[in-house]
Amino acid sequence: MADSLDRRIISALQIDGRASWHxxxxALGEAERTVVRRGTRLLDSGLVRIGAMTLHGRSTVVGVRCAPGQARMVASALARRPDCVFTHVLTGSPDCVAELLCPRDRLASLVMDELPGLPGMLETFTLPVLRHIRTIREWHSGLLTDDEIATLEGPSGAPAPSPTDGDVMPPADVAHDLSRSDRLLLNALAEDGRCTYEELGRVAGVSEATARRRLGALRREGRVRIRAVIEPALLGLPVEAMLRVRTAPAGAEAVAAALADNVHVRYASFVTGEHQILVLAALPSESALYDFVTSAPWLRDVASVDVSLVLSSLKRGGMLARRPRD
Structure with a gap:
């Protein structure tokens, strides 16, 4: 079990997954030897992984209603797609949900050709994302002070999110001008966000100095965030839920602003369909979830909320789930 210091170290890695233990x-005001020991243990256990989350493509949320007993198979098929960001198995309907990075010129093919071929699928719901309110790239648990976050986001740390990161969808061709070595570098970081510059240079076919310079540029430009990928339960938030929120058009921005300020909201987006806002939330208990969907301030302009619990996550932050190592 992660204690309070472990959770603060994890929170720091959510701000900058490549931050040195020093x-x-x-930033945390702790002994470096303790942080090295605790942080290394968390990474070696597999409970915390560091991955690169890149900005490219446009997002589409896909919900699938499955044949009895087929939800895990359908969710696994979605999770194995290289363009999949997250996949969760849910209570209620749909049975599973995934976010795919799908250029709009490929959306028709996704809807008419690819999704109908999913094994065990009965019905799909395709919801293109019109605007992100918050993505996993920006979420952290609220366990750090503003000063601690500022230290981690300092000149040598992770850049603050760019104006388009989580607020406006990036252009569909944002990754097309990357060089082959940049793409190789980002692919390596997606597997291990803390791999050394020497390893990055070897994979990308460039020198260690060039790998350091190119990664620094990609981070400053907001093309990639490198951060911890975890199960929220590790931070004391074991109850996850997907909410589909319906609101009057005039109240949508007020609801979005309130959700963006809530520490329990890990992901929120404006989507097409009868529910304008899709939310993924993580909370400490089911009673906290009840309060969140019945009496929280963000509900003032909400007409209805459909709630599904997350039963299992097969992919988070572009990384397939795996069992922690012993």
């Missing part, structure tokens, strides 16, 4: 220790 910088994390300085």
């Amino acid at each position: 910088r994390i220790a300085a």
Whole structure:
């Protein structure tokens, strides 16, 4: 079980997954030897993984209603897609939900050709994302102070999110001008966001100095965030839910602003369909979830909320789920 210091170290890695143990220790006011030992243990256990989350393509949320007993198979098929960001198995309907990075010129093929071929699928719901309110790239658990976050986001740390990161969808061709070595570098970081510059240079076919310079540029430009990928339960938030929120058009922005300020909202987007806002939330208990969907301030302009519990996650932050190592 993660204790309070473990959770603060994890929170620091959510701000900057490549932050040195020295910088994390300085930001948290803890002994460096303790942070090294705790942080290394978390990474070696597989409970915390560091991945690169890139900005490319446009997002489409896909919900699938499955034949009895087929939800895990359908969710696994979605999770194995290289363009899949997350996949969750849910209570209620749909049985599973996934976010795919799908250029709009490929959306027709996705809807008419690819999704109908999913094994065990009965019905699909395709919801193109019109605008992100918050994505997993920006979410952290609220366990760090503003000063601690500022230290981790300092000149040597992770850049603050760009104006388009989580607020406006990036253009569909944002990754097309990347060089082959940049793409190889990002692919390596997607597997291990803390791999050394020497390893990055070897994979990308460039020198260590060039790998350091190119990664720095990609981060400053907001093309990639490198951060911890975890199960929220590790931070004391074991109850996850997907909410489909319906609101009057005039109240949509007020609801979005309130959701963006809530620490329990890990993901929220404006989508097409009868429910304008899709939310993924993580909370400490089912009673906290009840309060969140019945009496929280963000509900003032909400007409209805459809709630599904997350039963299992097969992919988070572009990384397939795996069992922690012993």
